[in-house]
Amino acid sequence: MAEPAPGRRPMDLDRARTTRGTVHVIPERCKECGFCVGYCPEDVLAFSADSNAKGYHYPVLASGREDACVHCGFCNLICPELAIFTTELADDAGGTTS
């Protein structure tokens, strides 16, 4: 995480924990609107090389960003098809302090 601007450093930054998430996708529901890929704040998602039964390229994890999901849930809520959601990883599964 980037260091905050001078004077804007939260007092509990040392103790704050960044949540970690796992991405789940239902490929057959996806219609490739691109909302989740375009608006993921951590750029975790990319379009798949193969396609689902209707010919749409569903979201997969972008190379190099496999562990970057922070479980913000934006992809889940913005998906018009309810085809993607995230679950929170437990602390011992790799949760980091920033």
Add this chain to the structure above:
Amino acid sequence: MSGSAPIIASTHPNDGLLRADRFPHILCPGCGIGTVIHCYVDAMAASGLALSDHACVSGIGCSGRAAGYVNVDSYHTTHGRALPFALGIAVYKPGMRVTVISGDGDLAAIGGNHLIHAARRNVDLTVICINNFNYGMTGGQAGPTSPRGSVASTAPEGVHDRPFVLPDLVRAAGASMVSRWTVLHVRQLRDAILRGMQKRGFCFIEALSPCPTNFGRANDLGDGMAEMEVYRERCELADGTPGYDALDIDLTDHTRPILVGDFLDIERTPYQPVGEHTA
């Protein structure tokens, strides 16, 4: 371009709130109506009420399909008449949280009089108006919310009429709560729907949505993602309760902001013309 595969799932955590066997739904790729349905079921889950305490009513049009996809008591009513049906439920079952999800054509054109009178009476409803600026299902005809200058199949030279600005209209008619968000502002939209469910009185939430198949194509806006980018670049949070001119949308003038926000939240006595029923 592609990386490693995510975990493949077969069901979504919100499937219990939906008629998941009907998914994927009929709506086009890039359409925002599915996102509004998603925000609605998320707000429903956050409300803490049983599904039997919720009812969903919608009219005709693409947005009118919403009631068919949620796993609560739902009405798919005649064109423009979602509000009278919902009023009937709200008056007879005052404890029920009745939500109307319908489009701008259904609520503001064919059902325009029902809209202003439901707001005037302050009927205890949450109304989510999905505004995609045209009649999407029937082929992109111009409606009362089509911005001036926008091209539609019935206005090839551009719309000349002054459009309705729905938040201003229902505020003037007497609504208790008025908000406008886009389908990009999913958290604000979900929270506004939840506040509407918890509040007594006429709560109106306008959700601006891309319509890439008709409005977007006719106006060279590109796909759904491109119209979302228009919202991302031009939406500004409004301060207080803006009037007609500030809220009016001109999609061709890129210097003008599209104002979004929670414009009004006041207490007024809700409509209850008869005593409470237990049936």
